[in-house]
Amino acid sequence: xxxxxxxxxxxxxxxxxxxxxxxxxxxxxxxxxxxxxxxxxxxxxxxxxxxxxxxxxxxxxxxxxxxxxxxxxxxxxxxxxxxxxxxxxxxxxxxxxxxxxxxxxxxxxxxxxxxxxxxxxxxxxxxxxxxxxxxxxxxxxxxxxxxxxxxxxxxxxxxxxxxxxxxxxxxxxxxxxxxxxxxxxxxxxxxxxxxxxxxxxxxxxxxxxxxxxxxxxxxxxxxxxxxxxxxxxxxxxxxxxxxxxxxxxxxxxxxxxxxxxxxxxxxxxxxxxxxxxxxxxxxxxxxxxxxxxxxxxxxxxxxxxxxxxxxxxxxxxxxxxxxxxxxxxxxxxxxxxxxxxxxxxxxxxxxxxxxxxxxxxxxxxxxxxxxxxxxxxxxxxxxxxxxxxxxxxxxxxxxxxxxxxxxxxxxxxxxxxxxxxxxxxxxxxxxxxxxxxxxxxxxxxxxxxxxxxxxxxxxxxxxxxxxxxxxxxxxxxxxxxxxxxxxxx
Amino acid sequence: xxxxxxxxxxxxxxxxxxxxxxxxxxxxxxxxxxxxxxxxxxxxxxxxxxxxx
Ligand SMILES: Cc1cc2nc3c(=O)[nH]c(=O)nc-3n(C[C@H](O)[C@H](O)[C@H](O)COP(=O)(O)OP(=O)(O)OC[C@H]3O[C@@H](n4cnc5c(N)ncnc54)[C@H](O)[C@@H]3O)c2cc1C
Numbered sequence: 001x002x003x004x005x006x007x008x009x010x011x012x013x014x015x016x017x018x019x020x021x022x023x024x025x026x027x028x029x030x031x032x033x034x035x036x037x038x039x040x041x042x043x044x045x046x047x048x049x050x051x052x053x054x055x056x057x058x059x060x061x062x063x064x065x066x067x068x069x070x071x072x073x074x075x076x077x078x079x080x081x082x083x084x085x086x087x088x089x090x091x092x093x094x095x096x097x098x099x100x101x102x103x104x105x106x107x108x109x110x111x112x113x114x115x116x117x118x119x120x121x122x123x124x125x126x127x128x129x130x131x132x133x134x135x136x137x138x139x140x141x142x143x144x145x146x147x148x149x150x151x152x153x154x155x156x157x158x159x160x161x162x163x164x165x166x167x168x169x170x171x172x173x174x175x176x177x178x179x180x181x182x183x184x185x186x187x188x189x190x191x192x193x194x195x196x197x198x199x200x201x202x203x204x205x206x207x208x209x210x211x212x213x214x215x216x217x218x219x220x221x222x223x224x225x226x227x228x229x230x231x232x233x234x235x236x237x238x239x240x241x242x243x244x245x246x247x248x249x250x251x252x253x254x255x256x257x258x259x260x261x262x263x264x265x266x267x268x269x270x271x272x273x274x275x276x277x278x279x280x281x282x283x284x285x286x287x288x289x290x291x292x293x294x295x296x297x298x299x300x301x302x303x304x305x306x307x308x309x310x311x312x313x314x315x316x317x318x319x320x321x322x323x324x325x326x327x328x329x330x331x332x333x334x335x336x337x338x339x340x341x342x343x344x345x346x347x348x349x350x351x352x353x354x355x356x357x358x359x360x361x362x363x364x365x366x367x368x369x370x371x372x373x374x375x376x377x378x379x380x381x382x383x384x385x386x387x388x389x390x391x392x393x394x395x396x397x398x399x400x401x402x403x404x405x406x407x408x409x410x411x412x413x414x415x416x417x418x419x420x421x422x423x424x425x426x427x428x429x430x431x432x433x434x435x436x437x438x439x440x441x442x443x444x445x446x447x448x449x450x451x452x453x454x455x456x457x458x459x460x461x462x463x464x465x466x467x468x469x470x471x472x473x474x475x476x477x478x479x480x481x482x483x484x485x486x487x488x489x
Numbered sequence: 490x491x492x493x494x495x496x497x498x499x500x501x502x503x504x505x506x507x508x509x510x511x512x513x514x515x516x517x518x519x520x521x522x523x524x525x526x527x528x529x530x531x532x533x534x535x536x537x538x539x540x541x542x
Contacts, residue, residue: 239506246503249496384541414537429517432530434537454537460517462527466534488538 002028002397005094005112007078007294009034009062011042011379012350013118014478015386015489016393021069022485023394030070031110035077035099037061039478040147043379044471046186048150049284050157050193052423055147058471065480074110075100077292078119081308082109083343084299092345114393117315118349118386121289121377124178130261131177131287140261141177141283144190153190153284160282161198164206170281172198173266175212177285179257179371182222184213185378187286188241189419194284195248196422211245211252212278212285214371216271216363218242218252222373224360226435227448228457234448240457244421244431253278255363257371258285273366289351289374291315307342314354316340317347321356329357331411331441338389339405345396349389350382359439379474380415381438383489384408411439414454418467421459430463 004024006017009032021030038059047053066073076096083092091111098106123145125132132138142153160170174191176184191211198207211218219225219241227234245252255271266278266285291313296304309315317340320333333356340346348354355375364370388408395403414436421429434456440449448455477487493510496503509517516522 242502242506243508246496246500246506247508249499249503251500252502380538380541387542408541413541415541416534416537426520427518432534434534436537436540454533454540456533458526458530460526461520461523462530465523465527466530488535488542 002113003031003111004028004114004116004393004397005031005033005110006116006118007033007094008118008120008350008352009036009039010118010120010350010382012120012352012382012386013116014039015383016116016118016349016390017071018069018480019387019485020390020394021071023390024397026070028397029072031072031074031112032066033074033076033078033094033096033110034062035075037063037075037100039065041471041475041478042145045144045147045150046189046193046420047423048147049142049144049153049190050197050423051154052193055151058147060475060479065478069480074098076108078294079107080295080297081115081346082297082299083308083346086297086299086301092343113345114396115346116349116389116393117294117346117352119292119294120351122292122313123287124290125287127180127288127290128178128258128261131258131285138261140263141285143287144186144284145286156282157194157197161201161203163281164198164203165201167206169206169208171279172207172209173212173278173280173283173285174209175256175285176214176373177258177261178288179214179269179369180374181214181286181288182374182376183286183289184215184221184373185376185417185419187211187213187284188221189421190284191250192244192248192419192421193423195250196428209250210278211250212256212258212266212268213252213254214257214373216255216360216372218245218254220360220373222360222376223435223438224440224449226450226455227452228433228455229452230456230458234452237457244459255371257365257369261285269365269367269369269371271363271365271371289377291352291354308340308346310354312354315348315352316342317353319354319356321354323357326362331409331437331439331443333357334409334411334439336407336409337392337405338385338408339392344401347389347393349386351377353385376438378415378417380489381408381410381413384413387489409439411437411441413437418463418470420464420467423464426461428464429459429461430467431457431459432463432466433457
């Protein structure tokens with residue numbers, strides 16, 4: 001009997017573990033180590049952040065689902081990996097620290113034959129003084145990255161709406177809290193949902209709403225922008241995004257690295273090297289992402305973290321990390337199998353893998369501060385990669401170590417993104433976008449790097465309906481309800 | 490002033506982009522048209538999903 005250990009029960013890890021358990025059946029064991037007791041459909045946190053959904057609607061307990069799937073669930077966080085075992089055993093293992101109520105802080109080891117690291121991002125609030133500290137979110141801004149953060153964001157939003165109703169003009173600042181952030185899409189959704197709610201509350205004329213981000217142009221989204229088919233034209237996402245901002249009277253500040261946050265003030269440096277301060281009454285700034293900080297040790301107990309992980313804490317996989325300058329970047333630099341080069345029984349899935357380089361053109365200010373979005377890590381690639389990696393591991397277990405590995409390169413994969421711009425069955429809208437492929441391939445598509453037949457976007461109620469349906473569909477699938485395997489990632 | 494022209498005056502940067510007019514905006518919430526778009530977008534997304542697996 002082989003044992004697969006999956007670290008992280010988020011979008012990617014949950015997909016990998018549930019498919020592996022189904023494909024392997026009871027003849028092998030699947031273990032999930034994840035610190036959270038509940039699964040969270042993160043994209044709907046946006047609606048929690050504007051009071052249109054409750055925390056309970058976007059989360060559900062993991063234990064009954066894993067019991068149903070025959071998965072051994074450990075509510076704990078992984079601390080380190082010993083891929084060669086240690087002085088007392090040759091068997092590889094992970095060291096975990098329980099977070100389960102009643103067992104908090106207990107340390108244990110879990111041996112594995114195969115390991116999938118799907119630990120997602122560490123929300124690195126500490127990277128910007130005032131945005132937060134090593135323990136998490138600070139007191140000056142809000143976040144929508146977790147369901148708890150989103151609930152808190154709504155409480156704060158309610159206070160500023162009340163002030164507007166009382167005749168006090170309010171300044172709202174939403175965007176990215178550091179020059180190296182990703183996830184502009186989430187902030188983009190949140191700013192338009194906030195705008196929609198303020199309008200619904202009848203106080204739009206009392207709010208100055210501003211976007212701040214590290215993108216060098218609006219609509220970069222960490223993908224170097226995209227060209228989409230609209231009305232027969234191939235249009236840059238810059239025009240698409242600027243149009244939406246102008247239509248909703250939302251001003252923007254781009255190419256900005258927020259380097260310090262104080263009460264009501266965000267200090268920033270721009271790409272031209274100038275410094276400035278943006279004042280706010282309410283601010284949601286996304287933190288930069290890093291790896292969760294797992295350590296690795298060899299048999300002798302020496303620290304080999306740098307062998308398994310890149311300096312940003314993400315796990316090194318089969319990517320080309322030596323591509324060098326922007327001019328040399330190729331679609332083929334991106335990983336295909338997500339197997340770590342140093343240990344063939346370890347894979348990384350979802351946000352946990354280290355990308356070879358940025359997608360957007362690297363930029364820095366004359367002071368040498370890098371200000372550019374890091375590659376977007378959306379749910380669809382996270383799910384597809386999780387499934388492909390699970391497939392590879394199952395084949396390695398059932399067909400032997402020479403089994404063919406499944407591939408899921410982000411340069412051959414699309415992403416369907418539906419960015420909500422206001423919730424409401426008949427007055428809601430969303431920007432429905434698909435991008436194919438996520439990482440542009442200029443050898444295959446020399447013009448825009450992408451297939452413009454399948455890279456498109458439009459705003460409307462249809463997008464909102466799709467977003468709403470996806471919410472229910474993905475929670476249904478994650479709960480492993482009947483027919484769950486038929487719902488695509 | 491026409492609806493789409495109101496915001497052009499609010500910010501110099503807004504003048505350099507395009508702002509939808511009443512017809513374009515009403516189509517976004519026109520249930521019949523949006524139902525058709527719903528079907529079209531879903532089909533396109535399914536094609537992208539199938540190309541990605
Ligand atoms: C507000 C917001 C909105 C978003 N909206 C969209 C959207 O509309 N569409 C879209 O496609 N994507 C969206 N995304 C991105 C999407 O949520 C991510 O792509 C996806 O969650 C990544 O999956 P993952 O499994 O890699 O990471 P996660 O889903 O974050 O899962 C990581 C898991 O690992 C666990 N973990 C952490 N540390 C450890 C440890 N030491 N040991 C074990 N487990 C650990 C975590 O608790 C978590 O359960 C959004 C993200 C945010 C923040």
